[in-house]
Amino acid sequence: MDRITNATVGAGMIRFALRRSHNIHWQALDVTREARAAAKGQKPAVVWFTGLSGSGKSTIANLVEKRLHAEGRHAYILDGDNVRHGLNRDLGFTEADRVENIRRVAEVARLMAHAGLIVLVSFISPFRAERRMAREMMPDGEFIEVFVDTALEEVEARDPKGLYAKARRGELKNFTGIDSPYESPENADIHVRTAMLSPEEACDLIVSSLRETGRLSA
Amino acid sequence: MDRITNATVGAGMIRFALRRSHNIHWQALDVTREARAAAKGQKPAVVWFTGLSGSGKSTIANLVEKRLHAEGRHAYILDGDNVRHGLNRDLGFTEADRVENIRRVAEVARLMAHAGLIVLVSFISPFRAERRMAREMMPDGEFIEVFVDTALEEVEARDPKGLYAKARRGELKNFTGIDSPYESPENADIHVRTAMLSPEEACDLIVSSLRETGRLSA
Numbered sequence: 001m002d003r004i005t006n007a008t009v010g011a012g013m014i015r016f017a018l019r020r021s022h023n024i025h026w027q028a029l030d031v032t033r034e035a036r037a038a039a040k041g042q043k044p045a046v047v048w049f050t051g052l053s054g055s056g057k058s059t060i061a062n063l064v065e066k067r068l069h070a071e072g073r074h075a076y077i078l079d080g081d082n083v084r085h086g087l088n089r090d091l092g093f094t095e096a097d098r099v100e101n102i103r104r105v106a107e108v109a110r111l112m113a114h115a116g117l118i119v120l121v122s123f124i125s126p127f128r129a130e131r132r133m134a135r136e137m138m139p140d141g142e143f144i145e146v147f148v149d150t151a152l153e154e155v156e157a158r159d160p161k162g163l164y165a166k167a168r169r170g171e172l173k174n175f176t177g178i179d180s181p182y183e184s185p186e187n188a189d190i191h192v193r194t195a196m197l198s199p200e201e202a203c204d205l206i207v208s209s210l211r212e213t214g215r216l217s218a
Numbered sequence: 219m220d221r222i223t224n225a226t227v228g229a230g231m232i233r234f235a236l237r238r239s240h241n242i243h244w245q246a247l248d249v250t251r252e253a254r255a256a257a258k259g260q261k262p263a264v265v266w267f268t269g270l271s272g273s274g275k276s277t278i279a280n281l282v283e284k285r286l287h288a289e290g291r292h293a294y295i296l297d298g299d300n301v302r303h304g305l306n307r308d309l310g311f312t313e314a315d316r317v318e319n320i321r322r323v324a325e326v327a328r329l330m331a332h333a334g335l336i337v338l339v340s341f342i343s344p345f346r347a348e349r350r351m352a353r354e355m356m357p358d359g360e361f362i363e364v365f366v367d368t369a370l371e372e373v374e375a376r377d378p379k380g381l382y383a384k385a386r387r388g389e390l391k392n393f394t395g396i397d398s399p400y401e402s403p404e405n406a407d408i409h410v411r412t413a414m415l416s417p418e419e420a421c422d423l424i425v426s427s428l429r430e431t432g433r434l435s436a
Binding site for chain 2 (some may be wrong): 035040066074100108117
């Protein structure tokens with residue numbers, strides 16, 4: 001891109017001094033989280049997908065993102081792909097690191113909701129305490145927990161990446177569902193039983209819920 | 219908010235099964251960073267404000283945010299206020315922590331740019347190496363360094379929060395400009411000399427530069 005030198009700073013001064021009166025109206029109001037979100041016909045929300053590895057969290061989150069985008073809304077997915085190799089690449093899989101991983105993800109989700117987005121967070125997040133921590137960081141009503149509920153036998157039978165087989169052989173330690181617990185949500189806002197709902201139907205249900213609870217304007 | 223029970227999951231299934239054919243068109247395309255940004259008439263960018271404490275970084279960044287919002291664009295400010303007490307609250311002011319502070323801020327800026335936003339980052343960020351690290355994390359042309367250039371004598375004379383006075387008395391350690399260096403940018407994309415430009419003029423210059431370099435559509 002063009003570098004702007006001292007010379008163009010000078011040009012900027014002259015060019016814009018003539019237009020100063022244009023600036024008055026937009027200086028009146030601070031830009032709030034509500035204003036940023038309203039510009040997209042939505043209210044901020046953090047939709048938190050929890051469930052076993054392979055349960056379908058990312059598939060459903062992707063469908064929701066596409067649907068919202070097609071409607072002119074603005075959503076964004078936070079998941080292992082874009083966080084583990086960047087923001088959280090200094091973290092391993094000890095218990096302390098797993099908690100810090102979720103803490104940072106929740107903090108970023110909070111910033112993105114503050115920016116006006118509907119944030120779709122897709123992490124196994126197996127522990128109730130960490131999901132509660134995330135919920136408590138958000139304003140009331142903005143945290144929507146989606147339990148993507150697939151039986152262990154089902155995800156283990158599919159095992160597209162061979163992770164469950166590895167964990168059974170002891171090659172992966174602390175693998176959720178095998179040698180580390182998954183604490184099922186007791187009061188998820190949305191309970192998706194994948195044995196009963198296709199990913200498309202789960203997406204319909206979630207978008208419908210966002211609409212009914214006022215996160216999306218008509 | 220309403221909890222969605224098993225019963226409403228059932229209702230979701232029935233209600234939406236009838237509309238399945240509506241779903242086809244929006245499943246065709248993945249939502250890319252370009253698509254998210256284009257919906258707001260912009261291309262993603264990270265505008266990185268660097269300068270001494272009290273130089274006017276936040277004042278100018280706020281004006282830029284308001285201006286872009288008034289135009290229907292979508293910008294968001296990352297600064298000490300929303301990062302230090304949340305995402306980075308585990309970090310202190312040792313050199314290692316200051317580098318990690320900037321690394322995480324740059325990672326969050328990268329995610330927000332990926333979400334389609336114009337991200338306004340306002341941190342002293344006194345070291346060339348850390349600003350280079352941030353630049354190298356972004357795609358070519360998306361990192362715009364803004365040097366908010368105010369003389370130390372000037373910011374020290376204003377000193378609205380009394381921080382410079384405290385640092386001079388030795389009550390604040392590693393304070394940039396006093397007992398820790400500020401490494402001026404040698405090739406900032408935009409050089410704002412606050413002795414010559416008002417905050418409004420600096421805002422005009424930055425928005426004009428975003429327009430001229432194609433970050434904002436007509």
